[in-house]
Amino acid sequence: MIFSPTRLSKSISIETLSLSRKMSTYRLLAGGYRSTISLLSFDSSNAKLHVISDSPAPSNASWLELSPSKSGVLYSLSEDDKGLALSLKFDGKDRVEITGERETNGVPAHVCVLKDGSGIIAGNYGGGSIIYFPIDSDGKLSKTSESFPLKFPFVYEGKEAPVPDRQDTPHPHQIVEGEKGTLYVPDLGNDRIWVIERQGEQGFSIKGYLQCPEGDGPRHAVISPDGKHLYVLTELSNNIIVFSLNDSTYPAHPLPDFETSILPPGAPKPFVGVMSAAELLQHPSIPGVLYASNRGEVEAKKGKKDAVEGDTIAICLLSADGLKIEEIKQVRTDCDFIRAMQISPDGQYVALAGQNGGGVEIWKITGERGDVWKLAAKEESITKITDFVWV
Known part of the structure; x- marks a missing residue:
């Protein structure tokens, strides 16, 4: 079953909402392969969407993540060869300004803000690693701490990968934080979701992995609300698969009878x-x-x-x-x-x-x-x- 919208010209109201509904305005920040981060306004009472302001953006700021605990603070990245993780803040005038930056060492694709508020982790799609950066009390990235990337092995080293053009090296694409600080890192290049444990304030180690079918290329994942399952979207096979998080035996494999295109x-x-x-x-x-x-x-x-x-x-x-x-x-x-x-x-x-x-x-x-x-x-x-x- 496919639902399709009626095509209309830009900026025209689409949905007629009940007059009894109270006016409600939403705002969004939008980033990408562009020179600005745009602040958008969506008015649900008249179905209008428009740009409020544009702020200068880091190069290829393809991911944005809000701080869950510090108002007006967010984090982004520069998806370039050197790679940057950045802290940003609203300036009170509908603008966004960069407040800190750190080199990630290799084409980051995702930033995860840790639940305890201690720092962020950037996933280097091009560098085959994740890297931790602590956060100061005001939400800015710390400038004084040392950070060292955790590099992932390449399981197809010395043999042809299932999708050679895309699986030429480890490609971590996202970091998902579970219970007790456990991290799950979908790695498109390795057909694995790495299970990562924290060691000390800045250290990490590989606890094990969840094994996807070869050639699936896991990209993004979500943890079920009850914490029992990890649903994984695979970029190369266009499937959703699911893993149980109740079993601590590794490697773990997808549950049967679920994989769906x-x-x-x-x-x-x-x-x-x-x-x-x-x-x-x-x-x-x-x-x-x-x-x-x-x-x-x-x-x-x-x-x-x-x-x-x-x-x-x-x-x-x-x-x-x-x-x-x-x-x-x-x-x-x-x-x-x-x-x-x-x-x-x-x-x-x-x-x-x-x-x-x-x-x-x-x-x-x-x-x-x-x-x-x-x-x-x-x-x-x-x-x-x-x-x-x-x-």
Whole structure:
């Protein structure tokens, strides 16, 4: 089942909301492969989306992460060969300023803020490592501490990897913090999710790993609300798989009878450079639903009879125990190459963007299971966005 929006020109109201509903304005920060971080305003009473301000951004600031404990503080990165992790802050005038930076040693793709507030961890997609940076009391990255990356081994060393063009070295893509400070690091290059334990204030060690099927290329993951399962989205095979976190025996393997493709009907078969899954989210208050973004269908079908304007979001409805996917619905967007996708803290809206075209869209989440989406607003002029934070 695929739901599709009605195409309208940019900045035009899409959804007519009840007049009895109180006016509510949301704000988002948007970063990406662009020269600015944009502050966006979304007014749910009239379905208007627009840019409030633009602030100078680090080069290729493709990920943004809010501090859970320090107001107005967030963290980002510079996805370049040298790589930087950065602390940022709102200046009170709808602007964002850089307050600190540290070198990560190799093309970071993700920043995780530790739950205890002690620091951040950057995942170096290009450097095959993760690296820790402590945070000062004001939220800035410490300038005085020494930090040393934890490098991952390459399990396909000396032999051909399943997808050689993408799996040429370790490629950690995300850091997810679980209970008691345990970290889970999806590594696209190794087909593993590394299980990491902290040692002292800044040290880390590999405790074990969760083994994905060869050639899956794990990208992003979420931990179930009860802490029992890790759901993993695989970029190279476009599947969702699940691991039990109750067993401390390693290596661990995916639970059987769960692996499910998120590709929409009629999509081309996955191969390098065409279809590639990107973001995996779970609803903040509705249990048993996962959202996963597809990428690449627009380019794959360009010029063909079944050409599409945008990629789809897969809505995956889980069984009560979370061990099976009961149904997958597809939402057809007008966004080309969806990497940015984030849900508002109140769970009412999801923002997504096309890295290669289609601008930014805001969708209203409805339905008892969070499985009915309605397009609420759209702005096509906002380009090259790869991540959001709702502020």
